[in-house]
Amino acid sequence: MSASSKTQDTLIADDAFHGAAPGVLPTMSAGGQRAYFSCWDIHAYYGESYIVQGVSFDVREGEIIALLGRNGAGKTSTLRSLARVGSPALTHGEIWLDHKPLHEMKAHEAARAGIGLVPEDRRIIQGLTVEENLKLAQIAPPHGWSLERIYELFPRLGERREQEGTTLSGGEQQMLAISRALARDVKLLLLDEPYEGLAPVIVQEIEKTLEQIKSLGMTTIIVEQNAIAALHLADRAIILDMGQVVFDGTAQDVLDNADLRQQYLAI
Numbered sequence: 500m501s502a503s504s505k506t507q508d509t510l511i512a513d514d515a516f517h518g519a520a521p522g523v524l525p526t527m528s529a530g531g532q533r534a535y536f537s538c539w540d541i542h543a544y545y546g547e548s549y550i551v552q553g554v555s556f557d558v559r560e561g562e563i564i565a566l567l568g569r570n571g572a573g574k575t576s577t578l579r580s581l582a583r584v585g586s587p588a589l590t591h592g593e594i595w596l597d598h599k600p601l602h603e604m605k606a607h608e609a610a611r612a613g614i615g616l617v618p619e620d621r622r623i624i625q626g627l628t629v630e631e632n633l634k635l636a637q638i639a640p641p642h643g644w645s646l647e648r649i650y651e652l653f654p655r656l657g658e659r660r661e662q663e664g665t666t667l668s669g670g671e672q673q674m675l676a677i678s679r680a681l682a683r684d685v686k687l688l689l690l691d692e693p694y695e696g697l698a699p700v701i702v703q704e705i706e707k708t709l710e711q712i713k714s715l716g717m718t719t720i721i722v723e724q725n726a727i728a729a730l731h732l733a734d735r736a737i738i739l740d741m742g743q744v745v746f747d748g749t750a751q752d753v754l755d756n757a758d759l760r761q762q763y764l765a766i
């Protein structure tokens with residue numbers, strides 16, 4: 500069975516879809532193709548704990564999505580499920596990126612297929628310089644940005660290329676973590692709280708860089724406690740609550756809807 504006919508069958512058969520408000524089902528283009536990225540009715544568990552409870556959404560190429568929700572809503576778990584990290588375990592659902600079935604892959608295969616997860620703790624590798632951290636990301640093809648291009652986007656990293664990565668400031672470590680993803684051939688960038696723990700002036704700096712990455716057409720999902728900042732950057736917003744999608748609309752809709760923000764984001 501071809502990938503596209505399997506997708507069709509799933510769409511037709513999936514009357515059991517639940518967990519999302521009306522109007523949040525992934526859409527198909529006129530040609531019957533899925534969006535650039537889509538996840539469909541994904542469910543994931545940490546052991547017995549049922550956390551991701553039927554999440555579905557799609558992302559168009561070049562779009563920036565703000566994935567929002569209260570503490571414990573399941574944002575990190577959703578990103579980890581999409582990146583196919585072993586925990587939480589994905590037990591049901593489909594994940595497609597540029598026609599590739601990520602739900603059938605392990606994390607390293609999903610990474611090769613173009614998922615670039617930048618986790619909250621940034622995972623800079625100890626004992627390696629900035630440049631070695633970047634070169635390690637390029638150890639296997641497919642390659643993304645050249646080091647020269649990365650240093651153009653982040654001149655501070657270029658100046659510190661010989662410095663050990665873990666001795667960088669928090670903001671610089673975040674730049675390095677994003678750069679490591681760009682050094683691979685990333686098709687979908689997943690950012691988990693990129694502003695976490697950073698001073699406002701550094702947040703502004705990272706924001707500017709993300710604007711630049713956006714203008715280059717990088718498809719991105721950003722999870723942020725600083726929802727307003729994320730909404731200003733994003734085209735669309737998806738709100739999670741208790742592991743389910745409760746809103747999928749434009750970022751402007753969320754900025755304009757104080758009740759919605761109060762109910763699900765407490766802001």
Ligand SMILES: Nc1ncnc2c1ncn2[C@@H]1O[C@H](COP(=O)(O)OP(=O)(O)OP(=O)(O)O)[C@@H](O)[C@H]1O
Nearest residue numbers: 545548550568569570571572573574575576577586
């Ligand atoms: N490794 C784990 N084992 C068991 N339960 C976990 C694990 N990690 C997270 N959880 C639980 O899963 C739920 C969702 O957590 P998750 O980290 O995905 O939320 P989040 O929306 O990212 O929250 P935050 O805004 O605090 O980062 C929470 O109830 C959390 O306690």
Ligand SMILES: [Mg+2]
Nearest residue numbers: 574575576691
């Ligand atoms: Mg989280």
